[in-house]
Amino acid sequence: MFETFRRKSKVQEPVKEEQKQAQEPAQKQAQKEAQERAQLYVASELGVLRYGIEHKLLRDLFYTATEAFLARLMAEKGAYGFYDQYWQLSEASNPYSESDFSVKGGKIDDDHIMVSLDLPEPEYTPLCYRIHYICRNDFSAPAMFTIERGVTGGFLCGWNSKGDHLNFSELKDPAINEYPELMRALEAKIIFDLYKEKRDEIF
16 A cells, blocks of 8 residues: 655645636646546437447347357457448448457356457447456356446446346446456456356346
8 A cells, every 4th residue: 555645835835827827728628528528328329329239239139149149249250240230220320440349258167158349439428348248158147247438437337138237336447448458357357256146136
Protein backbone atom coordinates (compact mmCIF):
# COMPACT_ATOMS: atom_id res chain seq x y z
CA MET A 1 0.00 0.00 0.00
CA PHE A 2 1.38 3.37 -1.03
CA GLU A 3 0.82 6.47 1.03
CA THR A 4 0.63 9.95 -0.37
CA PHE A 5 2.54 12.72 1.39
CA ARG A 6 1.86 16.40 0.80
CA ARG A 7 4.17 19.23 1.76
CA LYS A 8 2.37 21.72 3.97
CA SER A 9 2.51 25.34 2.92
CA LYS A 10 2.14 28.19 5.34
CA VAL A 11 0.32 30.49 2.95
CA GLN A 12 -1.81 29.45 -0.01
CA GLU A 13 -1.43 31.93 -2.82
CA PRO A 14 -4.65 33.04 -4.52
CA VAL A 15 -5.26 31.72 -8.02
CA LYS A 16 -4.67 34.49 -10.49
CA GLU A 17 -7.41 35.51 -12.93
CA GLU A 18 -5.18 34.63 -15.87
CA GLN A 19 -4.75 31.09 -14.50
CA LYS A 20 -8.51 30.69 -14.11
CA GLN A 21 -9.11 31.74 -17.68
CA ALA A 22 -6.42 29.36 -18.92
CA GLN A 23 -8.02 26.46 -17.02
CA GLU A 24 -11.58 27.08 -18.24
CA PRO A 25 -11.21 25.62 -21.79
CA ALA A 26 -9.69 22.41 -20.42
CA GLN A 27 -12.44 22.11 -17.81
CA LYS A 28 -15.17 22.65 -20.40
CA GLN A 29 -13.58 20.07 -22.69
CA ALA A 30 -13.44 17.56 -19.83
CA GLN A 31 -17.11 18.19 -19.04
CA LYS A 32 -18.05 17.76 -22.70
CA GLU A 33 -16.16 14.46 -22.93
CA ALA A 34 -17.82 13.22 -19.73
CA GLN A 35 -21.26 14.07 -21.14
CA GLU A 36 -20.45 12.26 -24.38
CA ARG A 37 -19.30 9.17 -22.47
CA ALA A 38 -22.53 9.22 -20.49
CA GLN A 39 -24.76 9.24 -23.57
CA LEU A 40 -27.13 6.30 -23.82
CA TYR A 41 -27.27 4.18 -26.97
CA VAL A 42 -30.62 5.76 -27.93
CA ALA A 43 -28.72 8.97 -28.81
CA SER A 44 -28.06 7.68 -32.33
CA GLU A 45 -29.18 5.11 -34.88
CA LEU A 46 -25.78 3.40 -34.59
CA GLY A 47 -26.28 2.97 -30.84
CA VAL A 48 -29.77 1.57 -31.28
CA LEU A 49 -28.60 -0.93 -33.90
CA ARG A 50 -25.61 -2.06 -31.83
CA TYR A 51 -27.77 -2.50 -28.75
CA GLY A 52 -30.19 -4.64 -30.75
CA ILE A 53 -27.36 -6.92 -31.87
CA GLU A 54 -25.32 -7.17 -28.66
CA HIS A 55 -28.09 -7.30 -26.08
CA LYS A 56 -30.83 -9.07 -28.05
CA LEU A 57 -29.83 -10.88 -31.25
CA LEU A 58 -26.57 -12.44 -30.04
CA ARG A 59 -28.17 -13.30 -26.69
CA ASP A 60 -31.13 -15.07 -28.30
CA LEU A 61 -28.98 -16.98 -30.79
CA PHE A 62 -26.64 -18.12 -28.02
CA TYR A 63 -29.39 -19.48 -25.78
CA THR A 64 -31.53 -21.04 -28.52
CA ALA A 65 -28.79 -22.57 -30.70
CA THR A 66 -25.67 -22.61 -28.53
CA GLU A 67 -23.52 -25.06 -30.49
CA ALA A 68 -24.29 -23.66 -33.95
CA PHE A 69 -23.89 -20.06 -32.77
CA LEU A 70 -20.48 -20.61 -31.16
CA ALA A 71 -19.31 -22.64 -34.15
CA ARG A 72 -20.17 -19.77 -36.50
CA LEU A 73 -18.38 -17.22 -34.32
CA MET A 74 -15.22 -19.35 -34.36
CA ALA A 75 -15.46 -20.15 -38.08
CA GLU A 76 -15.95 -16.51 -39.06
CA LYS A 77 -13.36 -15.29 -36.51
CA GLY A 78 -15.77 -12.88 -34.89
CA ALA A 79 -19.21 -11.37 -35.15
CA TYR A 80 -18.76 -9.16 -38.22
CA GLY A 81 -21.15 -11.29 -40.27
CA PHE A 82 -23.94 -10.90 -37.73
CA TYR A 83 -23.43 -7.12 -37.61
CA ASP A 84 -23.28 -6.76 -41.38
CA GLN A 85 -26.49 -8.75 -41.91
CA TYR A 86 -28.27 -6.76 -39.21
CA TRP A 87 -27.20 -3.45 -40.77
CA GLN A 88 -28.35 -4.60 -44.22
CA LEU A 89 -31.76 -5.64 -42.88
CA SER A 90 -32.03 -2.21 -41.25
CA GLU A 91 -31.07 -0.54 -44.55
CA ALA A 92 -28.24 1.29 -42.81
CA SER A 93 -24.57 1.69 -43.73
CA ASN A 94 -22.29 -0.57 -41.65
CA PRO A 95 -19.45 1.58 -40.21
CA TYR A 96 -17.35 -1.42 -39.14
CA SER A 97 -14.97 -3.81 -40.89
CA GLU A 98 -13.92 -7.39 -40.18
CA SER A 99 -10.72 -6.18 -38.52
CA ASP A 100 -12.82 -4.54 -35.77
CA PHE A 101 -13.84 -7.97 -34.48
CA SER A 102 -12.02 -10.97 -33.07
CA VAL A 103 -12.80 -14.07 -31.04
CA LYS A 104 -10.94 -16.45 -28.73
CA GLY A 105 -12.28 -19.79 -27.60
CA GLY A 106 -11.37 -23.05 -25.96
CA LYS A 107 -11.56 -25.14 -22.82
CA ILE A 108 -11.44 -23.26 -19.54
CA ASP A 109 -11.29 -26.52 -17.56
CA ASP A 110 -11.94 -30.20 -18.25
CA ASP A 111 -15.71 -29.73 -18.35
CA HIS A 112 -16.32 -26.24 -19.74
CA ILE A 113 -15.55 -24.06 -22.74
CA MET A 114 -15.48 -20.27 -23.02
CA VAL A 115 -15.73 -18.18 -26.16
CA SER A 116 -14.75 -14.51 -25.78
CA LEU A 117 -15.90 -12.04 -28.40
CA ASP A 118 -14.06 -8.71 -28.90
CA LEU A 119 -16.19 -5.92 -30.36
CA PRO A 120 -15.51 -2.45 -31.78
CA GLU A 121 -14.98 0.33 -29.22
CA PRO A 122 -18.45 1.09 -27.81
CA GLU A 123 -19.55 4.64 -28.59
CA TYR A 124 -22.37 4.78 -26.04
CA THR A 125 -23.49 3.23 -22.77
CA PRO A 126 -24.23 0.36 -22.28
CA LEU A 127 -22.77 -1.08 -25.48
CA CYS A 128 -20.22 -3.87 -25.12
CA TYR A 129 -16.43 -4.03 -25.20
CA ARG A 130 -16.55 -7.82 -25.02
CA ILE A 131 -18.99 -10.67 -24.58
CA HIS A 132 -18.00 -13.93 -22.89
CA TYR A 133 -19.99 -17.13 -23.52
CA ILE A 134 -19.61 -20.16 -21.24
CA CYS A 135 -21.15 -23.62 -21.39
CA ARG A 136 -20.32 -27.25 -20.68
CA ASN A 137 -18.48 -29.33 -23.25
CA ASP A 138 -21.81 -30.72 -24.48
CA PHE A 139 -23.11 -27.12 -24.88
CA SER A 140 -25.51 -27.42 -21.95
CA ALA A 141 -25.74 -24.93 -19.05
CA PRO A 142 -24.97 -21.84 -21.16
CA ALA A 143 -24.32 -18.42 -19.64
CA MET A 144 -23.59 -15.04 -21.24
CA PHE A 145 -21.51 -12.29 -19.63
CA THR A 146 -21.05 -8.77 -21.03
CA ILE A 147 -18.39 -6.12 -20.43
CA GLU A 148 -20.38 -2.92 -20.92
CA ARG A 149 -19.37 0.69 -21.29
CA GLY A 150 -20.05 2.99 -18.35
CA VAL A 151 -19.47 6.71 -17.88
CA THR A 152 -15.95 5.78 -16.72
CA GLY A 153 -14.60 2.26 -17.05
CA GLY A 154 -17.33 -0.30 -17.47
CA PHE A 155 -19.58 -2.90 -15.90
CA LEU A 156 -19.54 -6.67 -15.69
CA CYS A 157 -23.06 -7.69 -16.57
CA GLY A 158 -24.87 -10.52 -18.32
CA TRP A 159 -28.12 -11.91 -19.67
CA ASN A 160 -29.85 -15.11 -18.66
CA SER A 161 -32.00 -17.37 -20.83
CA LYS A 162 -35.17 -15.70 -19.52
CA GLY A 163 -34.14 -12.34 -20.92
CA ASP A 164 -33.20 -10.81 -17.56
CA HIS A 165 -30.30 -8.35 -17.53
CA LEU A 166 -27.81 -9.03 -14.73
CA ASN A 167 -25.44 -6.48 -13.18
CA PHE A 168 -22.57 -7.99 -11.20
CA SER A 169 -19.97 -5.29 -10.57
CA GLU A 170 -18.36 -2.07 -11.74
CA LEU A 171 -15.02 -2.19 -13.54
CA LYS A 172 -13.32 1.05 -12.58
CA ASP A 173 -10.32 0.80 -14.91
CA PRO A 174 -10.87 3.44 -17.65
CA ALA A 175 -8.26 1.72 -19.85
CA ILE A 176 -10.53 -1.29 -20.17
CA ASN A 177 -9.97 -1.67 -23.92
CA GLU A 178 -6.32 -0.59 -24.20
CA TYR A 179 -5.00 -4.01 -23.17
CA PRO A 180 -7.60 -6.48 -24.48
CA GLU A 181 -5.45 -9.60 -24.06
CA LEU A 182 -4.75 -8.83 -20.40
CA MET A 183 -8.28 -7.67 -19.67
CA ARG A 184 -9.76 -10.74 -21.37
CA ALA A 185 -7.67 -13.05 -19.20
CA LEU A 186 -8.59 -11.20 -16.01
CA GLU A 187 -12.27 -11.14 -16.97
CA ALA A 188 -12.25 -14.86 -17.80
CA LYS A 189 -11.04 -15.77 -14.31
CA ILE A 190 -13.61 -13.54 -12.58
CA ILE A 191 -16.42 -14.67 -14.86
CA PHE A 192 -15.73 -18.38 -14.52
CA ASP A 193 -15.76 -18.05 -10.72
CA LEU A 194 -19.11 -16.22 -10.98
CA TYR A 195 -20.45 -18.88 -13.31
CA LYS A 196 -19.58 -21.71 -10.94
CA GLU A 197 -21.10 -19.83 -8.00
CA LYS A 198 -24.31 -18.56 -9.59
CA ARG A 199 -25.01 -20.78 -12.61
CA ASP A 200 -27.92 -22.74 -11.09
CA GLU A 201 -29.23 -19.71 -9.25
CA ILE A 202 -29.63 -17.13 -12.00
CA PHE A 203 -28.91 -18.59 -15.44
